[in-house]
Amino acid sequence: MESLGMYPTWYVPYIGSGWVMGITGTIHILASHTSIGASFLFALLETKAYRENKPWLLDYIRRYGVFLLVFSYIWGSVTGPGIWYSTTVASPRGISGLIHNFVWVWATEWVFFVTEVIGVYALVYTIGKVDPKTHLKLTWLFAVASLETLLLIIGILSFMMWPGGERWYRTGSVLDAFYNLNIFAQMTMRAAFMCVAAAIVGSIVVAGVQDRAQRSEIARFIAKMGFFGLVALVPLFYWYVQTLPPTAKIILAARLPAYTPQLLIGMLLLIGLYLAWLAWKPSWLPAPVASVMTVLLLLFGLWPEERARESLRKPYVAGQYIYGNQVISRDVPGKGIKAEVRAIQEYGLLALHPFVPADLKEITPRNRLEAGRMIAAIACANCHSLEKTGLLRPLPAKFGGTTDPRVVRAFLDGPLYTGAIPYMPDIPLSEKEREALAYFIAHASERPASLSAVEAKPTGSQ
Amino acid sequence: MHTSSHADLASMLNVLRDPAGIPAPPAIFQWLMVLTWAMHILFVNLVLGGATLAIASFYRRADPLWGRLSRAMTQVTKIALSLAIVLGVAPLLFTQVIYDPMWYASNVLSAAWVMGFIYALGLGYTCWFIFSFRNKEGASSGELVWAVAAVLLFALNGFVMHVLSVQSILPAKWLEWYAPQGVPDMSGLKVHAFSFPRFAFFFAAAVAGTGIFLLAYADYFRTRNDFPPSYRELCRRIGWQWARWGFLGQAVFALVWFAGIEKAGAHPFLWVVVITLLGSLAFLWRRSAPAAAGKGYLFQGLFVVYTLIVGIAREEIRLGALLPLGYDPMTYKVNLDLASTLLFFTTFLGVGGLALGFLLAMLWQAGRVEGSYVAGKTVARLSNAALAIVLIWISIFFAVGISVWIRNFR
Numbered sequence: 001m002e003s004l005g006m007y008p009t010w011y012v013p014y015i016g017s018g019w020v021m022g023i024t025g026t027i028h029i030l031a032s033h034t035s036i037g038a039s040f041l042f043a044l045l046e047t048k049a050y051r052e053n054k055p056w057l058l059d060y061i062r063r064y065g066v067f068l069l070v071f072s073y074i075w076g077s078v079t080g081p082g083i084w085y086s087t088t089v090a091s092p093r094g095i096s097g098l099i100h101n102f103v104w105v106w107a108t109e110w111v112f113f114v115t116e117v118i119g120v121y122a123l124v125y126t127i128g129k130v131d132p133k134t135h136l137k138l139t140w141l142f143a144v145a146s147l148e149t150l151l152l153i154i155g156i157l158s159f160m161m162w163p164g165g166e167r168w169y170r171t172g173s174v175l176d177a178f179y180n181l182n183i184f185a186q187m188t189m190r191a192a193f194m195c196v197a198a199a200i201v202g203s204i205v206v207a208g209v210q211d212r213a214q215r216s217e218i219a220r221f222i223a224k225m226g227f228f229g230l231v232a233l234v235p236l237f238y239w240y241v242q243t244l245p246p247t248a249k250i251i252l253a254a255r256l257p258a259y260t261p262q263l264l265i266g267m268l269l270l271i272g273l274y275l276a277w278l279a280w281k282p283s284w285l286p287a288p289v290a291s292v293m294t295v296l297l298l299l300f301g302l303w304p305e306e307r308a309r310e311s312l313r314k315p316y317v318a319g320q321y322i323y324g325n326q327v328i329s330r331d332v333p334g335k336g337i338k339a340e341v342r343a344i345q346e347y348g349l350l351a352l353h354p355f356v357p358a359d360l361k362e363i364t365p366r367n368r369l370e371a372g373r374m375i376a377a378i379a380c381a382n383c384h385s386l387e388k389t390g391l392l393r394p395l396p397a398k399f400g401g402t403t404d405p406r407v408v409r410a411f412l413d414g415p416l417y418t419g420a421i422p423y424m425p426d427i428p429l430s431e432k433e434r435e436a437l438a439y440f441i442a443h444a445s446e447r448p449a450s451l452s453a454v455e456a457k458p459t460g461s462q
Numbered sequence: 463m464h465t466s467s468h469a470d471l472a473s474m475l476n477v478l479r480d481p482a483g484i485p486a487p488p489a490i491f492q493w494l495m496v497l498t499w500a501m502h503i504l505f506v507n508l509v510l511g512g513a514t515l516a517i518a519s520f521y522r523r524a525d526p527l528w529g530r531l532s533r534a535m536t537q538v539t540k541i542a543l544s545l546a547i548v549l550g551v552a553p554l555l556f557t558q559v560i561y562d563p564m565w566y567a568s569n570v571l572s573a574a575w576v577m578g579f580i581y582a583l584g585l586g587y588t589c590w591f592i593f594s595f596r597n598k599e600g601a602s603s604g605e606l607v608w609a610v611a612a613v614l615l616f617a618l619n620g621f622v623m624h625v626l627s628v629q630s631i632l633p634a635k636w637l638e639w640y641a642p643q644g645v646p647d648m649s650g651l652k653v654h655a656f657s658f659p660r661f662a663f664f665f666a667a668a669v670a671g672t673g674i675f676l677l678a679y680a681d682y683f684r685t686r687n688d689f690p691p692s693y694r695e696l697c698r699r700i701g702w703q704w705a706r707w708g709f710l711g712q713a714v715f716a717l718v719w720f721a722g723i724e725k726a727g728a729h730p731f732l733w734v735v736v737i738t739l740l741g742s743l744a745f746l747w748r749r750s751a752p753a754a755a756g757k758g759y760l761f762q763g764l765f766v767v768y769t770l771i772v773g774i775a776r777e778e779i780r781l782g783a784l785l786p787l788g789y790d791p792m793t794y795k796v797n798l799d800l801a802s803t804l805l806f807f808t809t810f811l812g813v814g815g816l817a818l819g820f821l822l823a824m825l826w827q828a829g830r831v832e833g834s835y836v837a838g839k840t841v842a843r844l845s846n847a848a849l850a851i852v853l854i855w856i857s858i859f860f861a862v863g864i865s866v867w868i869r870n871f872r
Binding site: 338 | 482544545550552562569570576584588591641650817828855
């Protein structure tokens with residue numbers, strides 16, 4: 001093997017590129033899920049307005065729609081491609097693997113996405129302009145098209161977790177990858193969450209309705225929708241967990257922050273109380289309280305959930321065949337994909353990486369620190385900060401802050417080399433590479449400052 | 463690469479291709495990429511040009527016609543921005559399918575700018591929305607802050623996309639950029655390539671595109687009494703001027719840009735672009751704005767075709783840079799996947815045709831009517847067909863999905 005198809009590395013000090021993806025993704029999920037939930041809320045409310053002759057409901061839809069244009073269609077539609085961009089720069093082979101498997105699925109989603117964007121403008125700006133029957137059909141079209149974007153993206157997201165069996169590796173068929181074990185559980189769980197998100201964000205707009213009777217009627221309608229989602233979330237989450245890979249269950253049980261279950265249960269209870277309050281006393285709902293609930297949902301509901309979902313996939317980023325560090329871990333005969341781990345063992349990671357400068361391909365005592373730094377950035381930084389005070393599972397801290405390279409070596413030679421830890425990739429580095437990496441990690445433990453302060457000396461010819 | 467030969471470079475570029483291959487012949491992706499890029503850039507033109515015109519006419523808002531034009535262009539820019547983003551997703555996708563080595567390497571090399579692009583776009587979009595809420599009759603000059611901030615952020619976005627495109631076709635320099643003097647720089651903070659004429663060409667396209675749009679806009683509202691002839695004449699006059707100066711700028715920048723391209727004369731579509739520009743200039747300078755009355759749609763249609771030609775020329779330039787280095791997208795490994803290929807094309811034609819057909823037909827007709835609009839038979843039928851097609855689509859989605867799922871997991 002002459003080289004691996006690996007790209008340059010982007011490293012963000014302290015938070016790692018992973019957090020950049022996480023932040024962008026979390027904003028997108030709140031915006032997009034709210035939008036889809038709200039599209040059905042609009043359709044149901046407009047049906048009610050049409051059947052019960054309550055045109056004032058349309059005014060609420062218009063106001064929520066304008067709010068949605070700003071909340072979901074600015075930041076949602078920007079952070080959607082933003083997830084692509086962030087994964088492109090943080091995990092290029094991961095996103096490439098997904099795109100090359102699912103390009104037509106994504107292109108199909110794009111057709112619905114175009115329908116959705118034109119639909120939301122048409123919906124908001126033609127209320128009162130277009131006859132009620134046509135507008136109602138437009139609103140339902142918008143809702144169904146929005147839902148279809150969800151159906152399509154979930155197949156890809158759930159494949160990221162795992163295909164769920166061996167069949168896809170043999171066939172390479174998109175149908176086998178897309179309709180994976182996790183898809184329906186994740187799809188229904190997210191649909192339930194959308195109802196909750198649409199209700200909470202919708203309550204911000206409810207707070208602005210002046211007529212008390214109208215405000216109560218709308219508030220109770222959206223509270224019911226929120227409750228429906230909240231109640232459904234619990235069994236659907238249980239089903240979701242049943243469809244996770246065995247490694248994820250280990251991580252779920254042992255590797256997530258200890259407070260995660262309490263935090264999520266606490267959020268469920270808080271949301272339940274809030275919705276009950278919304279239904280019971282809608283007149284007591286100031287807009288700032290509704291806004292705070294939205295922020296709480298983002299910070300304490302979605303952010304830990306997204307972090308957990310990202311952790312549960314470990315050590316993979318896609319289909320249990322691409323590791324977080326971009327190395328292909330196994331053969332996929334159905335696609336003609338070959339594992340790369342053994343090649344790394346045989347030739348060395350630096351030697352095979354096309355973007356490693358020539359002077360670093362051969363490790364010497366003089367370039368050992370730079371070589372170790374390079375290996376850490378390539379092989380570890382996708383999941384670990386390299387500074388001891390970093391926020392993303394800092395590597396020096398994982399070794400107890402040791403400054404003794406031999407302690408680090410023991411781990412690199414043992415569990416990491418053999419792939420014995422279920423949530424860590426198999427990284428069988430060469431003898432010299434393990435030595436360099438151990439030297440770098442021990443050195444990083446000594447340094448109080450950032451990785452960039454680990455002086456990078458021009459290596460020169462050896 | 464500092465020391466590597468073309469053979470090494472070709473080998474690296476081909477190794478960087480995704481080992482999963484692609485699910486259909488590469489030419490399909492290439493054509494879809496060019497086609498959707500043209501659709502995307504048409505709306506980018508409207509964003510950059512429309513926003514600039516909204517600001518320029520805001521300064522003359524003491525004249526009610528100019529004030530109205532400013533408010534109209536503010537709304538046009540807002541919607542064009544949404545469409546530019548959503549239509550931009552497709553060429554972004556298709557580029558990554560057949561030019562993944564170029565796209566990923568270029569992005570990672572300037573990763574901080576790439577992420578800056580996203581948040582600058584969101585901020586610019588937000589600023590423009592704020593301006594759109596505040597640009598009402600009697601608006602104060604202070605409101606321009608939002609508009610100017612937005613335009614600067616959009617220009618920054620254009621700069622980042624430009625840099626990424628130019629970097630992507632210079633693979634021989636990637637390693638030097640990534641590891642100058644052999645020391646890797648993983649910050650992604652630097653941009654490495656810039657071509658002023660190419661960058662300016664697309665800004666001139668925004669001027670020309672907005673001008674042409676105004677000609678069609680003036681014609682579209684001729685059926686409405688609340689769009690008086692004086693206002694439509696103003697739009698037509700400005701449209702003509704902007705088209706003239708925009709095409710002139712494009713012609714100048716195109717000549718400078720193409721002159722710097724190796725073997726430019728061998729690319730037929732570069733010639734077509736130049737000839738089209740010179741022909742358009744001759745026409746626009748010999749005639750005057752009133753000549754455009756009633757021909758706005760024709761000009762708009764021709765501009766769409768011209769933009770498609772620019773897209774093809776751009777692809778020629780990319781191929782002209784990469785083929786000599788040994789990268790040919792037509793040799794990408796194909797792992798044919800008929801099911802997903804069928805999924806896209808049936809959705810594209812069925813949903814795209816009926817659902818988008820309904821929305822666009824309804825919006826087109828409603829916009830031409832003063833006051834409320836009652837859908838006629840054709841639009842009513844289209845609305846039923848649109849709903850039917852998306853519901854049928856969902857039924858097929860679940861029918862296929864459940865059968866595959868049961869086969870694989872039960």
